[in-house]
Amino acid sequence: xxxxxxxxxxxxxxxxxxxxxxxxxxxxxxxxxxxxxxxxxxxxxxxxxxxxxxxxxxxxxxxxxxxxxxxxxxxxxxxxxxxxxxxxxxxxxxxxxxxxxxxxxxxxxxxxxxxxxxxxxxxxxxxxxxxxxxxxxxxxxxxxxxxxxxxxxxxxxxxxxxxxxxxxxxxxxxxxxxxxxxxxxxxxxxxxxxxxxxxxxxxxxxxxxxxxxxxxxxxxxxxxxxxxxxxxxxxxxxxxxxxxxxxxxxxxxxxxxxxxxxxxxxxxxxxxxxxxx
Amino acid sequence: xxxxxxxxxxxxxxxxxxxxxxxxxxxxxxxxxxxxxxxxxxxxxxxxxxxxxxxxxxxxxxxxxxxxxxxxxxxxxxxxxxxxxxxxxxxxxxxxxxxxxxxxxxxxxxxxxxxxxxxxxxxxxxxxxxxxxxxxxxxxxxxxxxxxxxxxxxxxxxxxxxxxxxxxxxxxxxxxxxxxxxxxxxxxxxxxxxxxxxxxxxxxxxxxxxxxxxxxxxxxxxxxxxxxxxxxxxxxxxxxxxxxxxxxxxxxxxxxxxxxxxxxxxxxxxxxxxxxxxxxxxxxxxxxx
Amino acid sequence: xxxxxxxxxxxxxxxxxxxxxxxxxxxxxxxxxxxxxxxxxxxxxxxxxxxxxxxxxxxxxxxxxxxxxxxxxxxxxxxxxxxxxxxxxxxxxxxxxxxxxxxxxxxxxxxxxxxxxxxxxxxxxxxxxxxxxxxxxxxxxxxxxxxxxxxxxxxxxxxxxxxxxxxxxxxxxxxxxxx
Ligand SMILES: Nc1ncnc2c1ncn2[C@@H]1O[C@H](COP(=O)(O)OP(=O)(O)OP(=O)(O)O)[C@@H](O)[C@H]1O
Ligand SMILES: [Mg+2]
Numbered sequence: 049x050x051x052x053x054x055x056x057x058x059x060x061x062x063x064x065x066x067x068x069x070x071x072x073x074x075x076x077x078x079x080x081x082x083x084x085x086x087x088x089x090x091x092x093x094x095x096x097x098x099x100x101x102x103x104x105x106x107x108x109x110x111x112x113x114x115x116x117x118x119x120x121x122x123x124x125x126x127x128x129x130x131x132x133x134x135x136x137x138x139x140x141x142x143x144x145x146x147x148x149x150x151x152x153x154x155x156x157x158x159x160x161x162x163x164x165x166x167x168x169x170x171x172x173x174x175x176x177x178x179x180x181x182x183x184x185x186x187x188x189x190x191x192x193x194x195x196x197x198x199x200x201x202x203x204x205x206x207x208x209x210x211x212x213x214x215x216x217x218x219x220x221x222x223x224x225x226x227x228x229x230x231x232x233x234x235x236x237x238x239x240x241x242x243x244x245x246x247x248x249x250x251x252x253x254x255x256x257x258x259x260x261x262x263x264x265x266x267x268x269x270x271x272x273x274x275x276x277x278x279x280x281x282x283x284x285x286x287x288x289x290x291x292x293x294x295x296x297x298x299x300x301x302x303x304x305x306x307x308x309x310x311x312x313x314x315x316x317x318x319x320x321x322x323x324x325x
Numbered sequence: 326x327x328x329x330x331x332x333x334x335x336x337x338x339x340x341x342x343x344x345x346x347x348x349x350x351x352x353x354x355x356x357x358x359x360x361x362x363x364x365x366x367x368x369x370x371x372x373x374x375x376x377x378x379x380x381x382x383x384x385x386x387x388x389x390x391x392x393x394x395x396x397x398x399x400x401x402x403x404x405x406x407x408x409x410x411x412x413x414x415x416x417x418x419x420x421x422x423x424x425x426x427x428x429x430x431x432x433x434x435x436x437x438x439x440x441x442x443x444x445x446x447x448x449x450x451x452x453x454x455x456x457x458x459x460x461x462x463x464x465x466x467x468x469x470x471x472x473x474x475x476x477x478x479x480x481x482x483x484x485x486x487x488x489x490x491x492x493x494x495x496x497x498x499x500x501x502x503x504x505x506x507x508x509x510x511x512x513x514x515x516x517x518x519x520x521x522x523x524x525x526x527x528x529x530x531x532x533x534x535x536x537x538x539x540x541x542x543x544x545x546x547x548x549x550x551x552x553x554x555x556x557x558x559x560x561x562x563x564x565x566x567x568x569x570x571x572x573x574x575x576x577x578x579x580x581x582x583x584x585x586x587x588x589x590x591x592x593x594x595x596x597x598x599x600x601x602x603x604x605x606x607x608x609x610x611x612x613x614x
Numbered sequence: 615x616x617x618x619x620x621x622x623x624x625x626x627x628x629x630x631x632x633x634x635x636x637x638x639x640x641x642x643x644x645x646x647x648x649x650x651x652x653x654x655x656x657x658x659x660x661x662x663x664x665x666x667x668x669x670x671x672x673x674x675x676x677x678x679x680x681x682x683x684x685x686x687x688x689x690x691x692x693x694x695x696x697x698x699x700x701x702x703x704x705x706x707x708x709x710x711x712x713x714x715x716x717x718x719x720x721x722x723x724x725x726x727x728x729x730x731x732x733x734x735x736x737x738x739x740x741x742x743x744x745x746x747x748x749x750x751x752x753x754x755x756x757x758x759x760x761x762x763x764x765x766x767x768x769x770x771x772x773x774x775x776x777x778x779x780x781x782x783x784x785x786x787x788x789x790x791x792x793x
Binding site for chain 3: 061085089125128129132135136138139140165169172173176177180183184189209212213215216217218219220221222223224226227228231253254255257258260261262264265266268269271272275276279280
């Protein structure tokens with residue numbers, strides 16, 4: 049039973065450490081992550097994907113986070129990936145009308161084209177998953193939010209309310225534990241008054257969810273009133289002059305990281321464009 | 326089995342064990358509640374009172390090596406014990422229960438437990454709800470169809486009390502029922518609780534303050550840091566100044582005045598909690614009444 | 615339409631609810647399909663859109679999307695185009711649906727807005743998954759039906775209950791019109 053809604057619900061998965069990856073400026077982490085991810089989204093091919101996979105594995109080793117810990121998170125995903133691959137093979141006939149038939153399943157036709165496209169997808173998602181894990185394991189969410197705000201700051205000059213959006217993120221992260229406590233109280237109160245939360249089929253469960261979720265929503269509107277008053281009392285008028293708790297500073301290490309990542313990305317682009325596979 | 330209503334032996338509890346956030350809340354608690362008894366559980370914040378009450382309500386169940394809890398003669402950790410049944414018969418009023426009213430109207434909120442536990446037929450629900458509201462000191466006509474969030478804090482707390490009174494439990498567990506109310510709300514709720522105690526309902530009442538408990542309880546357990554420092558009749562425990570000091574608890578002024586007078590030789594019996602009663606006794610002792 | 619203090623605070627708190635629903639598993643309701651659960655994680659975005667307008671709906675959707683990207687439960691959400699992009703629209707379509715339909719009354723308006731918001735989520739996520747080549751179209755259709763229907767029902771129930779509760783509690787809608 050999910051009664052112990054932890055009041056320490058872990059939203060990030062940050063594992064403190066002092067590896068090379070940990071020591072990078074959060075802005076570097078975010079920028080290089082963005083570069084690698086967008087490359088993966090655009091470039092296609094076995095060679096660039098394997099190159100990026102290799103690079104991700106090197107980063108994983110550099111991070112000194114137990115490999116087993118990261119792979120444990122990947123294992124359930126692998127099953128889903130395998131099923132998706134099978135689907136992509138079985139249903140590939142219409143996408144590759146001129147490919148020879150591998151086998152038929154009812155009116156569906158499996159082709160080599162499907163096998164390849166599926167394999168590329170599995171590779172791409174695995175690398176994306178690894179990179180995302182590496183980012184969230186080596187950087188805290190608050191840190192990343194701050195870094196994101198600083199990197200995007202030129203947008204503020206174009207009228208994007210960046211500080212306000214950053215504040216929205218800060219409030220969201222800050223209030224997760226508080227709301228978790230609230231939820232735990234609601235769950236306990238329900239059970240104490242005879243509710244059987246973990247029994248029943250879909251509709252039964254859905255119905256029992258409502259007396260938990262609805263008061264949770266209503267309580268945030270209570271909370272909102274207090275918070276709004278508090279912020280207005282402190283004359284909050286948008287983000288001007290909000291100071292960062294930590295000052296970030298680029299180190300030589302960050303430059304090195306940027307150069308390496310740029311090289312890898314360039315290699316991926318080139319091999320993706322030049323090689324036929 | 327002829328056990329006490331509630332018995333706790335060597336109970337330990339750690340929140341979030343084996344994580345960086347691990348926190349020991351109970352460290353070897355022994356406790357007993359006899360039938361008809363009103364037991365006060367007093368201790369500073371936090372000393373583990375709420376955690377303990379949640380064990381008595383079957384919300385938590387001891388791990389095999391973390392102690393034993395018997396409620397109504399049943400070992401709560403035994404596989405054939407129905408915790409669901411225990412929760413009706415030994416009902417818990419949570420700390421700040423006014424935040425846990427879920428339903429759109431007071432009627433439906435009080436009826437929720439009745440429905441869940443199946444203790445009332447659908448057509449007698451409203452009658453049972455009205456009775457419970459009256460016993461909780463509320464006017465059913467006025468509040469029955471109201472949305473609970475539109476009531477005052479004190480009223481909401483009494484609605485929450487009605488929610489559990491409606492179940493006609495054999496034991497009431499009240500977690501800090503009087504704190505956070507304005508004096509009037511506190512005074513009214515105190516009256517309700519006194520009348521329940523007079524009817525012989527067994528209760529465990531937790532509080533951080535002795536002055537809230539003294540008018541209600543006949544025995545007292547002092548908690549600090551997850552341990553029970555003293556357990557006995559009200560007067561016994563109140564005379565253990567060492568324990569009260571260790572737990573950082575303060576006796577009510579009226580009580581201290583009587584103790585001081587007694588230690589200066591005035592022939593007073595055990596101190597009285599009620600100011601009028603105390604004045605009467607002092608006057609009698611001084612020979613002016 | 616700007617981001618005043620009220621909208622900032624409510625977006626943040628609703629975003630926290632979206633994260634909480636995902637982090638505790640409470641947002642997932644088991645259904646007998648391959649993906650094994652329907653989700654209500656999009657409901658905060660719907661509620662944000664309906665109550666406070668499209669900007670709040672968009673921000674809550676962004677938080678939901680980022681969270682499902684960073685904590686991908688299903689591998690296809692490791693692709694930000696599937697995880698984040700579709701979520702931006704949930705609260706926006708709900709907001710306009712509610713505005714357009716509130717003449718019908720609060721309850722039908724809320725129910726339809728929740729339906730529109732849920733469909734936005736289901737359809738856009740699946741369409742993106744098909745476009746990116748992760749899901750063959752026939753499979754997407756099947757998933758859409760088996761998940762879409764229960765998700766719509768639960769989302770509508772919750773949204774209506776929250777709207778009615780707020781109306782009683784704060785007189786929302788009675789004094790509305792500002793957003
Ligand atoms: N749900 C929970 N999750 C994690 N830790 C908890 C939880 N509830 C209580 N604790 C911790 O356990 C300890 C005992 O708490 P408990 O609530 O039992 O004390 P209490 O005597 O009721 O305090 P108070 O007088 O403030 O109500 C505290 O240190 C508290 O932080
Ligand atoms: Mg307590």
